[in-house]
Amino acid sequence: MKTIKLIALGVLLTASFNCKDFKEGLKQGMEDAKAEAEAAKEMEEKEMAVESITFKMEAKSESNVTGEVTFTEDGGTVSMTAMLTGLTTGEHAIHIHDKADCSSADGKSTGGHWNPTSTPHGKWGAEEGYHKGDIGNFMADAEGNATVTFATDEWCIGCDDDTKNIVGKGVIVHQGVDDFTSQPSGAAGARVSCTGIIQ
Numbered sequence: 001m002k003t004i005k006l007i008a009l010g011v012l013l014t015a016s017f018n019c020k021d022f023k024e025g026l027k028q029g030m031e032d033a034k035a036e037a038e039a040a041k042e043m044e045e046k047e048m049a050v051e052s053i054t055f056k057m058e059a060k061s062e063s064n065v066t067g068e069v070t071f072t073e074d075g076g077t078v079s080m081t082a083m084l085t086g087l088t089t090g091e092h093a094i095h096i097h098d099k100a101d102c103s104s105a106d107g108k109s110t111g112g113h114w115n116p117t118s119t120p121h122g123k124w125g126a127e128e129g130y131h132k133g134d135i136g137n138f139m140a141d142a143e144g145n146a147t148v149t150f151a152t153d154e155w156c157i158g159c160d161d162d163t164k165n166i167v168g169k170g171v172i173v174h175q176g177v178d179d180f181t182s183q184p185s186g187a188a189g190a191r192v193s194c195t196g197i198i199q
């Protein structure tokens, strides 16, 4: 009789211990799942975060070319929209140059083209190579206005990749047309408008 009681007690104790373990395991599992879901949500929010920066374009080389340029990063793509006014009617070049410094009257304080991959100058996407700042040419209408749009996944706003980060660079609008062949600048003439890309 005594033995039976002891066995019964033993079974009872084992059962209650197992139950406690099970409950703790379940609790831990639920906590882990919650933490995982929170981390995933955070990642998603980070990926979905849209960053947008806007700068005023400053007239250079005694031109009247002013305007505004906006860069927006969304889902790994940076889009640029430049609204310009005061241009001469016709085609002009626009590039990203190496420095965000528009202090000189001729805009040359921005240095040469932004070319972090040390490739030849060319048309964007060209097999022979192109600078990360080789946006290209655009048309100004009869009133001297233009809207330039461009988008690429080869830029970023403030990321750690120096071959992609446009922050600290400058936007230059030229009086002339980029011929996509002259090295290293495309022979696009005077720099008529400038802004620094400063975050």
Ligand SMILES: [Cu+2]
Pocket (backbone or CB within 6 Å): 094, 095, 096, 097, 113, 172, 174, 185, 188
């Ligand atoms: Cu240029």
